[in-house]
Amino acid sequence: MYMHELNMTSFTDFAQRVDTVLIPIGMIEAHGPHCSLSTDILIPREFVRRLNPLIGDRVLMAPEIPYGHSFGLAPFAGTIDIPGEVFGAYVFEVAKAYLKQGMQNVVLFNGHGGNMSSLSLVSEKLADHGATVLTINWWVDYRAEIVKYAPVTGHAxxxxxxxxxxxxxxxxxxxxxVSNHTITTPSNLKMKDMGKQSYPQAYSGHAGAATAEKGEQIYTALLPKIIADIEQMWKYSR
Ligand SMILES: [Zn+2]
Structure with a gap:
């Protein structure tokens, strides 16, 4: 069920039966010369659109948090970079407000790599507040499946x-x-504006090989895995 389709009365009724909220989290960020700045929120939004008919009777689909943190892509046009501490504190407060409204389980459905370290801390804090938290970083968690359809993964x-x-x-x-770019800068280094070296055109991987058919295959293959992870969370939930 989408939160934005509920009113106070129907939310009260829904929250008596359902104790899981899914919060899509993204970023507005340069994604190569070719791909939408909103890529990292468009993809979680699309997963939610496909998940809602399947598990929407058991999960509250919250409105999105579109802004996040990007160290690597901050120097590029179109990146709206929020400091990680501020972003993490905001996500924590949003999720905590859902706990106050009766939710027990929180799914942080993330579309952006730069958010991951902040969300890791957020998930621990929420767990300390009594929640059961599942963080999904879709392109990392399901990479073994994704590479069957799109072998040269990367940013955009x-x-x-x-x-x-x-x-x-x-x-x-x-x-x-766009063609194929491999990152060569060491992943254990941090330098100011190093994203300009790591991603000369704000992308990595074989962007030129992308097709809508591969995208469709990725959505279709990942949906059951995402649902399985949510069902696993329910088994552990208090
Ligand atoms: Zn992205």
Whole structure:
């Protein structure tokens, strides 16, 4: 059930039966020259659109948190970078407010790599408040499945670009000539504006190989895995 479709009366009724909230979390960020700045929230939104008919009777689909933190892509046009501490504190307070409204289980459905360290801390804090928390970083958690369809994954790479093409081909401009970029900077280094070196054109992976068909295959393959992870959370839930 989408939160935005409820009123106070129907929410009260729903919250008596359902104790799980899913919060989609993303980022507004440069995704290569070709892919939407909103890629990292468009994809969680699309997963929710497909999950809602399947498990929407057991999960409250909360409105999205579209802004996040990006160290690596902050130097590029279109990135709206929020400090990780501020972002994490905000997500925590949003989720805590759902706990006050009767939710017990929280799914943080994340679409953006730069959010991961903050969300890890948020999930621990929420757990300390008594919640059971499942954090889904879809492109990491299900990579073994994703590479069957889009082998050269990356930031705005074959996987993400395909997933956006499957939503709407108008959100991607494949004429901009993206090909394949491999990150060579050491992953254990941090330097100011190092994203310019790591991602010369604000993408990595084989963006040029993306297709809407691959994106459709990714959504179809991942939905049952996401549902299985949510059902596993319910087994552990207090
Ligand atoms: Zn992304």
């Amino acid at each position: 790479g074959e996987d993400e670009t395909s997933a956006v093409l499957a939503i709407d081909p108008a959100l991607v401009d494949m004429r901009l000539g």
